[in-house]
Structures are given as C-alpha cells and as structure tokens.
Amino acid sequence: MQIKVKLFATLQKGRFDEKMFNLVDNTTVRDVLHIIGVDEKDASIIFINNRHQTLDTVLKDGDILSIFPSIGGG
C-alpha cells in the first residue's frame, strides 16, 4: 500500500518534509517511525488524515501520516 509521510519542525532536519512510502499491510505508525529513524519519544503528535492517532494505529492505503515533535505557539 501507498502512504504519504509528512514530517514537521525539528523532525525534518536531516530527513524530509514529505515522502511517499510503499508499505506492507498492517504497518503501524510505530513501524514507520522505525523505518524513517525517528525516536518514539520525539513523535509527540501524530495525525492520520487530520485526526489524532497513536503509535499503534494501523495504516491503510492512501493515508496521510503527519508527525510532529512537541510544539506550541499562539
């Protein structure tokens, strides 16, 4: 299956801002972090298709996975 991974803020450094991945069925967010070399504790906020998700969420074909470190502003 194809999913798009988007990284933000400090997570972009030395990696990418967005990239397509070909993944096997039943891949979780945690698996993706492992593939792209992001430490679990640095992936503070996870969205799939605009909704908050967790490390254990299983991805589906066509998902957009967005990963943020802990950030704030206002």
Next chain:
Amino acid sequence: MGKILRINMGSEGGPTIVEEPLGNYAGLGGRGLTSAIVSKEVPPQCHPLSAENKLVIAPGLLSGTAGAMSGRLSVGCKSPLTGTIKEANSGGQPSQVLARLGYAAIVLEGKPKTDDLYKVIIKNDGVKIEKDNSLKMLPNYDLVERMKSQYGDKIACISIGPAGEMRLAAASVACTDTELRPTRHAGRGGVGAVMGSKQVKVIVLDDTGTKVRQPKDPEKFKDANKRFVEGLQKHPVTGQGLPAYGTNVLTNIINEAGAYPTYNFKQGNFAGASKISGETLAELEVKRGGVATHGCHRGCVIRCSGIFHDKDGKYLTKQPEYETVWAHGGNCGIDDLDAIAMIDFWDDNYGLDTIEMGATIAVAMEAGLAKFGDANAAIQLIHEVGKGTYLGKILGSGAAVTAKVFGIERAPVVKGQSMPAYDPRAVQGIGVTYATSTMGADHTAGYAIASNILKIGGHVDPLSPEGQIELSRNLQIATAAIDSTGMCLFIAFALLDQPETFQALIDMLNAFYGLNLTADSVTELGKSILKMEREFNMKAGFTKEHDRLPRYFYTEPIAPHNVVFKVKDEDLDKVFNW
C-alpha cells in the same frame, strides 16, 4: 513599584498629574490591577470613548525584576470593540521600564476639551506632559524616530498610530521592542482608540538611573528564578520549538488538524499552508540575513520572535506572529510571506490589531471588495484604513461592523471581536473560550489548543464536546493569574507539563514579596479577577445569551471533519460555576 500615576486629561487649564500609593489595590499587578481599577472606577454603562472611561497601563507583579520572562504589559479599559471590560497584553520593553520607574500603573482619565494632542515623558526625576500637535497622524515608526531624536535611544515608547487617533475600534497600543521599534502591540479590543480618545499620542519612558527591583529575599528569588529558567529550557516547546520557529510553528499543525480557518472560516485546510509555515519563515529569515530567534523584551529566555528582511536584505518588520500569518494569510487565501510581512509592518505602523484586520479583510473579500488570495488588494485595503478614507474607517472598525455594512452573514466574532486562528468547530475547547471569555473571542484567555491539539497538559479530543467546559474553565482561571504576574503566557506550556516549574514561579512571587502563596492561592487570584470582569460585563448589559458563538458555527459543518460546534448552551453557562 508602589505608585499609581494618574493623568487627568480633562482638567481645566490642561492635563494634571497626581501620584498616589496603591492603597486598596496593593498586591495586584498586570491584568489583576487593570481589571480592578476599571471595574471599580469606570461606570460599566459608559461610552468607551467618553471621559468616563479610563485607560489603565500596568506592568505585572514581577515586571522590572531580574525574573526571566517578566516583561508583559497589561492595557485595560472598557473596550470600544466589544463593550466589555478589556485587558490587552503586550510584550516589548515598556513593562520592565515602567516597573523600574516605580509605577504599578498609569491611569489616563478624562478627556481634553480641545483637539490638542499630548505626549507624556516619564523619567526617574519626574513626569511631564506636553502638548505636541506636530505629532498628529504620524505612523508609529515615524513617531518613535521623532522621540528618539528628542529623548535619546535609551527610551521605551507606548504609542498610538493614526488608527488610534481616529478612534477606530481595531486600533492597538504599540510598545517598542529591544531595538526601539514599535513592533509589539496590545492589539485586541481597540485599546488604541481609548488612548486616542484621551488624546495621548505617546508615553516616553526612560529608566536611566533606576535599578532592578529588589526582592525581599534575594537568595531565594535567585534560586527560584534559576529553577524557573531551567524548566523553560528543558521543555521542548519553550526550549526548542518556539526559539527555532516562533509562534508560526503552529501553521502546519493547525492545518493538519483541519482547524485552520481558511477563506473567512469556510474550510479547515489551506492548500498554501506550507508556503507560509514557521519552518519556511525561519529558513527565509536566516537566508536573507534576518534573525529567527529573538526576544521581544530583555530577560526573555524563550525568544520566539525574529526579524524579517525583505528580498533586498533590508529590515521590513519583526517576525510576523502565527495569528498574523493566519489572519492576513490563510484566512484571506494569501500564501505569500513577503506580502504578509508587508501587511504586518503597516498594521504596526498605523497601529492596528493584526487579528481583527485580517478577519476584516477576509469578510471584505467575501463581500467582493477584493478576491481571496489577492495580496496587493489586501495591502491597499490596509492603506485605506491608515489614510482614514470612509471605506478605511469602516474596515478599521473591525469584522463585525464591516460584515454589517456590506451585508455579510458570516462574521466570525463573539461580542464584536473577531476570532483568532482556530476554527471552534474543529477545536471545540477553544470555542468554549471564545464564547465565554470576558474579553470577546480571544484565544489567549483560555488556550484550549494546548490540550485539544498539542497534547500539552493532557489530551482532550478536539472534535467532541466532552471535557471542554472544565478544560476552558481551568485555563481561563490560570491565565487570569499569569496575566497578573507580568509573565509571558508561553511559560504555561512548561507549567502545564512540569509541576516543579509552576512551583518555581510561585517561589519567585513568594521570595519577591515575602508571601506564602500556594497553587491554590494562584487559582483563587485567577477566579477573583474573572469574577470582577464578569460583574463589570453584567452591569454593562451582557447576559448569558452573549456567551454564544455566531449561529452559523452551530449549523454549517466545516471540512475536512464536517463538524459543527456541539457544546450545549446550558454547559457554556456553567463555565464560571466553580
């Protein structure tokens, strides 16, 4: 910092100055003090631009000390935009300087009987007020240059631009930053119009010859401040994200959350978000020789601001804040950072609230005055305001007035004040704050985004009405207390996650004043401020029916979540039942 400086602008024979002790207001600072003075001394039914209104300018309890982050200034009055009590909050230098000069507050009272314009000069050896009609209609940058040439570069200024002089409801009060530029603003609620009605163009402050305010227990204070700073530096938001990318780090995440109000709150995603994000902005600033990490006042350790240069590498404006980038950017369909920075400069120069003006231009675009996405047209509309044309005066009166004049249903306002950069349908907690805040629609009054979106201080599902009342209530109470200390509200990100950093702040207050405050007393302080503000608003004619969002937020779902605002009216009425 035990004195109140009262300037009666309406005295026979010209303005008079009185200094008096704090008296019954002792122990209050910042928002606590501005709201106490306004609620006690201003008739709630008065016209905001009348002689009966007062403009109260107050540093916080810890401003002027060696405590980090303590440079916020509160500006209070009855608001000409909302008709409610108002506290608008600003960074910049004036808070620290005013506190070191010994003032807990400046109160501008009355109203001149002539159309003369005045400047106030406050130095360690005294206060002067002078007529200076040569300053009429000067934009803020030109004004500050003039003051610098007259009073030197050791000053800090609190001023209004042409918008304030014209008494427009979107007018701000400007504060100079560490480079002596008028870039920090008490933006919301038209406080600049009230200063304009008092015919005070500028307050020039010079703290030469003063010292840092001394704590009762210097050793304990130093230790507490050290723990406080360590806590801020340790937390990823205040120690990494905000310094590196500024407040605009939010563009991408609010957009990813489907909560980024686009095309006048028509949808929750903006296709051009990444072009105007904090990541893109920081990279552009560094590339052009600007600065991406910069404090707005001395003593700031978060340093979320920056300096924006134009294409030729010349100073254009300070780093536009997230709210500004959204208001003038995504909300108007504009994805051009240079145009947004240009509008930021002109808002600062004319003395306008960037949130209100961005929301207003989006309403004007919906009305067909310009096309969504047309940056040049947006800049021209801001110039209309600065020039004071009839169209400009309508726009400068804010989003609600503009919508009414042009027959537009969708005015994203509560109590006449425009909503900031989060759609309350996709972030229900912030909708509770918008609806019930004593200030009109205001994100800072109870920043539910923290728990709804950013997972700071826990996580409450943004799309469900569950838990939002309690979340907003607790944040509104904590915020009222923090706004009294002179501390930047961004310390809350660390305080919400790290109890020891919250304790360090309480220890600073105790060491400085010789008190025994606890977390509970901080909560009680917050509640007492909200109670005063609510009572003022009730006497001014506000009822629970005013604590609602505009109807279309309950009936028109927003994409991508296709949700409406679902918090029940009877629950909104419970926010202040504690």
